[in-house]
Amino acid sequence: MAKINGGEIDTAPIIDQGARPGVITRLIIFILVLTGSALVFALFQERLGEGFLLGVLGIMAMIGVGYLFASAIGFIQIAPRSTGDELSRAFIDSMGEGLLVTDAKGHILYANRAYAALTGATSATDVKTVEALLSDNPEAAPVIERLVASLRDGKPADGEFRLSRPIRAGAEPGARWYRAWARVFKVPGHRKPLSAWLVTDISEERAEQERFFLDLQKAIDHLDHAPAGFFAADAEGRLTYINATLAEWLGVDLANFVPGALSLSDIVAGDGMALVQAVKAEPGTTRNAVIDLDLSTMRGEALPVRFMHRVTATRDGARGTTRTIVLNRAEGEDASVELRAAEVRFTRFFNSTPMAIASVDHEGRILRTNAPFLSLFSSVVDRDALDRHVRLDTVMHERDRAAFAVALEKAKQHQADIAPIDTVLPDNEERHMRFYVNAVADAGSGEGTEEAAIVYAVETTEQKALEAQMAQSQKMQAVGQLAGGIAHDFNNVLTAIIMASDLLLTNHRPSDPSFPDIMNIKQNANRAASLVRQLLAFSRRQTLRPEVLNLTDVLADLRMLLSRLVGNDVTLAVEHGRDLWPVKADIGQFEQVVVNLAVNARDAMPDGGTLVVRTRNVVEDECAGFGYRELVPGEYVLVEVEDTGTGIPPETLKKIFEPFFTTKEVGKGTGLGLSMVYGIVKQTGGFIFCDSEVGKGTVFRIFLPRHVPEAGTDEDSRPAGEGETGQAAARQETRDLSGSARVLLVEDEDAVRMGSVRALSSRGYEVHEASSGTEALEIFNALEGKVDLVVSDVVMPEMDGPTLLGELRKVQPNIRFIFVSGYAEDAFAKNLPSDAKFGFLPKPFSLKQLATIVKEMLEEER
Numbered sequence: 018m019a020k021i022n023g024g025e026i027d028t029a030p031i032i033d034q035g036a037r038p039g040v041i042t043r044l045i046i047f048i049l050v051l052t053g054s055a056l057v058f059a060l061f062q063e064r065l066g067e068g069f070l071l072g073v074l075g076i077m078a079m080i081g082v083g084y085l086f087a088s089a090i091g092f093i094q095i096a097p098r099s100t101g102d103e104l105s106r107a108f109i110d111s112m113g114e115g116l117l118v119t120d121a122k123g124h125i126l127y128a129n130r131a132y133a134a135l136t137g138a139t140s141a142t143d144v145k146t147v148e149a150l151l152s153d154n155p156e157a158a159p160v161i162e163r164l165v166a167s168l169r170d171g172k173p174a175d176g177e178f179r180l181s182r183p184i185r186a187g188a189e190p191g192a193r194w195y196r197a198w199a200r201v202f203k204v205p206g207h208r209k210p211l212s213a214w215l216v217t218d219i220s221e222e223r224a225e226q227e228r229f230f231l232d233l234q235k236a237i238d239h240l241d242h243a244p245a246g247f248f249a250a251d252a253e254g255r256l257t258y259i260n261a262t263l264a265e266w267l268g269v270d271l272a273n274f275v276p277g278a279l280s281l282s283d284i285v286a287g288d289g290m291a292l293v294q295a296v297k298a299e300p301g302t303t304r305n306a307v308i309d310l311d312l313s314t315m316r317g318e319a320l321p322v323r324f325m326h327r328v329t330a331t332r333d334g335a336r337g338t339t340r341t342i343v344l345n346r347a348e349g350e351d352a353s354v355e356l357r358a359a360e361v362r363f364t365r366f367f368n369s370t371p372m373a374i375a376s377v378d379h380e381g382r383i384l385r386t387n388a389p390f391l392s393l394f395s396s397v398v399d400r401d402a403l404d405r406h407v408r409l410d411t412v413m414h415e416r417d418r419a420a421f422a423v424a425l426e427k428a429k430q431h432q433a434d435i436a437p438i439d440t441v442l443p444d445n446e447e448r449h450m451r452f453y454v455n456a457v458a459d460a461g462s463g464e465g466t467e468e469a470a471i472v473y474a475v476e477t478t479e480q481k482a483l484e485a486q487m488a489q490s491q492k493m494q495a496v497g498q499l500a501g502g503i504a505h506d507f508n509n510v511l512t513a514i515i516m517a518s519d520l521l522l523t524n525h526r527p528s529d530p531s532f533p534d535i536m537n538i539k540q541n542a543n544r545a546a547s548l549v550r551q552l553l554a555f556s557r558r559q560t561l562r563p564e565v566l567n568l569t570d571v572l573a574d575l576r577m578l579l580s581r582l583v584g585n586d587v588t589l590a591v592e593h594g595r596d597l598w599p600v601k602a603d604i605g606q607f608e609q610v611v612v613n614l615a616v617n618a619r620d621a622m623p624d625g626g627t628l629v630v631r632t633r634n635v636v637e638d639e640c641a642g643f644g645y646r647e648l649v650p651g652e653y654v655l656v657e658v659e660d661t662g663t664g665i666p667p668e669t670l671k672k673i674f675e676p677f678f679t680t681k682e683v684g685k686g687t688g689l690g691l692s693m694v695y696g697i698v699k700q701t702g703g704f705i706f707c708d709s710e711v712g713k714g715t716v717f718r719i720f721l722p723r724h725v726p727e728a729g730t731d732e733d734s735r736p737a738g739e740g741e742t743g744q745a746a747a748r749q750e751t752r753d754l755s756g757s758a759r760v761l762l763v764e765d766e767d768a769v770r771m772g773s774v775r776a777l778s779s780r781g782y783e784v785h786e787a788s789s790g791t792e793a794l795e796i797f798n799a800l801e802g803k804v805d806l807v808v809s810d811v812v813m814p815e816m817d818g819p820t821l822l823g824e825l826r827k828v829q830p831n832i833r834f835i836f837v838s839g840y841a842e843d844a845f846a847k848n849l850p851s852d853a854k855f856g857f858l859p860k861p862f863s864l865k866q867l868a869t870i871v872k873e874m875l876e877e878e879r
Contacts, residue, residue: 029110032125034125115129115131116213117214118213118214120209120211121210125144128144135184136216147214148165154180156178156179164199171210179193180192180195194223196216197214197216198217200212200213243260246342247260247340247341254282255279255280256278266312269315285310286319288388289311291390293310293326294391296326298330299330300330303327304328306324322344322345323343323344371475372474372475373390374386374473375387377472383408390474412450413438413450425454428454428470429456432456449476449477454472455471455473457471512772516863519539563701565726568632568721572591572593575612576589579611582615582616586624587619587622587626587627589628589630591631592632594631594632594633594634597654600721600724601724610694617691618660618715621660628661630658631659633655634655635653643706643718647704648704648720651723653720653721653723658717659714660714660715661714662714663712664714665711670709674691674695674705698719705718753872754872756781757782758875759782759804760782760804761793761800762777762784763808763821764787764788764809764813767788777868789813790818797825797828804832806834806871806875807834808835808871809834811836822836835855835857835870836858837859856873
């Protein structure tokens with residue numbers, strides 16, 4: 018314990034083995050040496066003689082002079098203890114914490130009085146090291162051992178431990194808390210580092226913490242059982258705390274509540290989050306707001322509440338934490354219950370309506386809004402904007418603000434016939450809005466901040482998109498009908514030209530001077546026929562021969578052709594999807610689609626680039642992710658043709674599938690390529706879309722429906738082999754196409770009918786001709802039904818071909834019938850009875866094709 022001397026506390030250390038002899042001690046020793054020398058000289062002066070003494074004195078004088086010289090140059094110094102050392106020692110000796118210093122062997126070099134008082138030592142012999150005191154105490158041993166191990170490694174460490182009774186014997190009984198701190202340090206003059214221990218009794222500090230914790234528990238208990246709800250949320254809106262009252266209202270199990278697992282958006286119903294998120298604070302400040310909205314309980318019920326909402330913002334303006342008091346507007350018993358219920362109903366109606374609502378003053382400034390309004394115009398309007406009374410026309414495009422000013426003026430005059438305003442957002446012209454401005458019945462005529470009008474707003478983006486889609490579909494359908502009609506009439510002309518050419522060629526040998534001209538006519542007619550086929554493909558009226566295909570095999574066979582088409586400057590990559598589903602399509606038409614897209618991609622990369630053709634399966638759930646409105650959800654095989662070319666501008670992208678539209682130079686494109694691709698894909702039952710970005714490239718996506726074979730059918734997924742086709746062609750070359758049957762030819766186009774009659778007559782057939790279906794029935798009856806085959810056009814005045822077949826079947830159910838048409842077979846076959854048997858010859862056709870199908874139909878068994 019500290020001793021009191023003269024009224025002052027004695028803080029001298031109980032052990033201090035680090036001090037050296039002081040200046041006074043050295044001075045006393047020096048005086049004793051001089052005194053002894055003088056006595057020796059006095060006793061031996063007579064015996065030794067004066068000469069000897071003079072010599073000794075001379076030696077001592079030289080030593081003294083040398084010592085003085087060494088002191089003068091600083092070689093020998095007698096320095097008193099520095100002021101800094103005195104201050105450090107005084108501070109350490111007066112510390113309230115127990116300090117102990119030991120050497121490497123554990124010998125105590127220093128212990129202050131506080132350490133002695135803490136451990137109960139009354140003398141230097143009673144002082145023990147921390148390890149000796151506590152290493153055997155099971156309560157403190159783990160901490161002390163860890164600190165000792167750290168000291169061996171030369172690292173500082175600290176720890177806290179609790180003892181059931183104090184370290185010092187005789188102290189007040191009871192548990193005590195201690196904090197121990199240890200480190201090593203080096204001292205000049207010592208080869209090995211020393212260890213310092215600092216031990217403090219922190220029982221009072223722990224008691225204060227316990228009292229604080231109990232007070233906090235009481236505060237939380239009061240908050241949990243308060244008559245109002247309370248929650249705290251982080252910057253992302255995750256709930257970090259919720260009191261028991263609010264948890265009970267919402268049906269949340271507090272025992273299983275995990276901070277951050279529940280978000281504010283999970284408990285706010287409807288568009289209420291728009292009201293909450295609209296409250297924003299200035300950077301580095303807080304802001305309070307009162308919000309009426311509905312909460313959604315865990316049972317899905319709506320709970321009307323009022324938020325006392327406080328938000329914070331960081332110095333850089335980022336959203337911070339929020340603290341909110343929640344009042345239950347459904348509770349309470351007083352005279353205003355009915356009024357409060359009406360208020361709840363109105364608030365719920367006001368914020369839950371799908372229409373955005375805002376009130377404006379006479380200047381068009383926003384006074385109040387509902388939650389859908391803030392949600393719809395979140396990029397323009399927030400709570401700060403409402404406080405600043407922002408003008409409502411700021412959410413409209415600049416070109417429509419004059420119309421709003423006119424509507425507002427009519428509203429101030431209480432006019433009822435105010436036309437709605439269609440506009441777009443000023444920062445996003447892809448989003449369309451429609452505003453309705455209504456007058457307020459009790460609005461005054463002053464120019465204050467009272468309401469002058471109520472404005473309702475709905476988003477019409479989806480409606481506009483559907484209208485545009487419908488208009489585009491109708492336009493494409495109209496153009497398709499026009500193209501189909503042109504193709505039909507043009508087919509009749511080409512058929513007559515080709516048949517006339519064939520008739521001329523039968524009478525002219527290759528050596529005749531006119532033979533090359535006739536061949537030129539036929540070749541150009543065939544070229545024109547290919548253009549007609551493209552028109553028919555766009556109008557989806559061409560003849561398809563669909564078969565079950567594996568696109569992996571089809572593209573593998575097509576790869577060599579594509580490589581030659583794109584050239585050496587373009588890198589071609591074909592990426593096959595795994596386990597592709599089968600599709601049903603016309604292999605020739607599909608190959609034409611891929612080739613056409615590859616050629617267009619090559620032309621879009623004049624300096625070279627990369628062309629990728631990839632396939633994969635698309636399940637129904639993926640369809641919505643593509644963002645194509647026309648794509649019907651289902652299972653598809655996706656074919657993507659992607660290039661790294663120049664891209665397509667947005668204004669051009671809308672027209673690429675229209676016939677005769679082309680961006681190529683005159684003479685380098687007909688404008689029918691992509692329209693033909695569009696028609697083939699559509700006629701196959703698929704969808705085609707194009708995405709492009711100028712300067713980055715274009716990707717065409719073709720969705721072909723997955724083919725699922727019907728039960729009991731045996732469909733072959735392999736296309737016809739080239740060998741079989743070649744053999745069939747060889748058989749046709751040597752086949753006898755003559756006959757003697759009676760044929761009824763029905764065709765309203767005179768030139769086609771005359772050529773067909775000559776062609777069949779020259780082959781030995783008995784031909785009866787008719788220009789319409791009605792005339793054909795008359796001839797059929799005149800011949801008493803003795804007709805072996807009827808060859809009829811499909812589209813004719815008075816009575817078309819399908820109607821004629823129906824009438825003839827009433828008389829002769831098994832009559833052989835061949836339809837001739839420029840349209841696809843599917844265009845009229847769907848209107849015929851399911852058991853009807855007939856042949857089909859597409860226009861334009863040659864004499865040989867006509868004779869071949871007639872021969873095949875007559876040879877077919879009934």
